[in-house]
Amino acid sequence: NAGVxxxxxxxxxxxxxxxxxxxxxxxxxxxxxxxxxxxxxxxxLIYYSASxxxxxxxxxxxxxxxSRLNKREFSLRLESAxxxxxxxxxxxxxxxxxxxxxxxxxxxx
Amino acid sequence: GQQLNQSPQSMFIQExxxxxxxxxxxxxxxxxxxxKQDPGEGPVLLxxxxxxxxxTSNGRLTAQFGITRKDSFLxxxxxxxxxxxxxxxxxxxxxxxxxxxxxxxxxxxxxxNP
Numbered sequence: 385n386a387g388v389x390x391x392x393x394x395x396x397x398x399x400x401x402x403x404x405x406x407x408x409x410x411x412x413x414x415x416x417x418x419x420x421x422x423x424x425x426x427x428x429l430i431y432y433s434a435s436x437x438x439x440x441x442x443x444x445x446x447x448x449x450x451s452r453l454n455k456r457e458f459s460l461r462l463e464s465a466x467x468x469x470x471x472x473x474x475x476x477x478x479x480x481x482x483x484x485x486x487x488x489x490x491x492x493x
Numbered sequence: 494g495q496q497l498n499q500s501p502q503s504m505f506i507q508e509x510x511x512x513x514x515x516x517x518x519x520x521x522x523x524x525x526x527x528x529k530q531d532p533g534e535g536p537v538l539l540x541x542x543x544x545x546x547x548x549t550s551n552g553r554l555t556a557q558f559g560i561t562r563k564d565s566f567l568x569x570x571x572x573x574x575x576x577x578x579x580x581x582x583x584x585x586x587x588x589x590x591x592x593x594x595x596x597x598x599x600x601x602x603x604x605x606n607p
Contacts, residue, residue, distance in 0.1 A: 388535075415593050415595075417595055419597070424599070425599065426499075426581065426597050426598060426599035426600050427536070427581065427583075427597040428597075429594065429595070429596065429597075432593060432594060432595070434593035440593075442594070474535055474536070476595065478585075478593075478595060480541065480543075481526065481538055481541050482526060482538065482583065482595055483538065484528075484535035484536045484537070485535055486534065486535050487533075487534070487535050
């Protein structure tokens with residue numbers, strides 16, 4: 385009954401470092417999403433995966449890559465972090481309704 | 494691409510007042526969702542709408558799926574202090590690959606004065 389689980393909850397990176405944000409859902413949903421949330425900007429779609437084996441760019445994909453490892457897991461990777469990627473990241477999973485993880489607060493210094 | 498306009502951006506009301514907010518889209522959606530987000534938390538689903546004209550309630554909250562399929566409304570009746578937060582609308586597209594996109598409005602910040 386976990387719903388959508390995101391890790392880590394907090395992360396500080398230096399410019400140029402890489403990291404992967406993990407997301408897993410236990411609701412057997414086909415569609416999964418990664419958003420970033422910045423003050424005054426709402427939730428902006430980075431990448432989404434309509435089903436296992438497919439991924440598509442969203443509104444702000446530059447600087448990110450994703451992997452839909454299996455139906456449960458959808459990871460977001462920053463290959464070379466930049467200060468502009470400081471944000472709160474949310475993973476979501478969609479069946480008839482969309483459910484969100486608790487978020488990852490990322491700071492790039 | 495799909496764009497959502499959510500209004501108002503913020504509201505300051507007295508406890509007990511009713512609240513209305515809305516979202517309009519440049520394209521047709523086949524699903525509208527309304528969320529509330531508390532500080533430091535992820536968005537939590539309040540109401541989901543699936544058919545044009547649908548009117549759905551969840552306690553003091555009522556939301557409607559506009560007949561044109563390009564808009565949706567959320568009303569909160571008799572507001573209480575715990576209604577404070579950011580409310581987001583979200584729409585899911587209706588054509589081709591964009592059918593799987595879930596697009597969000599920029600949010601309405603609600604403040605309730607006791």
